[in-house]
């Protein structure tokens with residue numbers, strides 16, 4: 001916007017700052033958008049896209065590599081020396097809650113690492129240098145320093161106070177930090193990541209009033225890490241392990257007076273008013289869930305007796321709480337027990 005003396009006067013009155021102070025602030029903000037900032041203790045710079053027009057700034061900072069984190073629209077003529085020598089990486093995402101940036105962290109971290117080890121300086125930019133580029137830089141700090149995402153964001157803010165990854169990117173950064181070793185080996189093996197993708201898919205499908213496409217089903221065999229299992233009351237087939245349980249907020253569980261109660265509390269099962277166990281999709285449900293229906297019944301895969309139901313739009317538990325999405329087993333149709341390996 002162009003500042004007219006009249007609205008400057010207005011701003012003076014509103015903010016109590018003098019015209020001089022206000023102009024100084026605006027100048028700083030503009031420079032922040034055009035300029036780039038070096039992240040303390042690294043060879044990494046962050047900025048918006050305007051900096052690509054400033055060859056002088058890129059040169060002054062001795063930028064050897066560039067990561068562009070935005071969809072389309074990177075004027076390649078401005079950065080030809082980078083694109084033609086393999087020193088440009090383009091990650092095409094919008095600054096949107098639906099975007100998956102975590103799946104690119106391995107690539108961007110390796111790209112930055114290699115550049116830095118060769119003595120280079122890396123510029124990470126998006127459109128404004130606020131959300132997408134900040135997310136990539138945060139992931140790099142998490143990987144490099146093994147620090148939580150909020151700590152990493154604080155470090156970046158020391159040099160660029162306007163950075164602010166969007167909510168979904170923050171969730172992804174947290175998953176990345178909390179599962180760093182596993183995520184670096186194979187992101188697809190991280191249960192928290194699979195659950196995140198599942199929730200996103202269900203949410204998107206629900207808005208479009210259609211059944212979600214499930215890409216990942218939990219298993220009912222690997223019992224390590226589960227201290228409770230649910231078996232078909234009729235034929236004893238294992239139907240679910242506690243790692244697939246989905247908790248919902250009901251009245252607080254009773255005080256644990258036995259080890260059984262403690263386990264039930266720990267896995268969120270000790271809810272006297274709840275007549276359902278809610279679950280993530282499990283592999284035996286696949287034929288039913290792939291029918292593309294919005295809701296339906298679940299049968300035990302062995303004895304075919306009815307054990308539960310599902311509804312992508314959600315269902316109300318007997319405790320009064322809505323659970324969305326809802327895949328449930330009726331407590332009256334299953335028995336709780338401790339898996340053999342946990343005994």
Ligand SMILES: [Zn+2]
Nearest residue numbers: 250274317319
């Ligand atoms: Zn309930």
Ligand SMILES: [Zn+2]
Nearest residue numbers: 232235300303
């Ligand atoms: Zn059965």
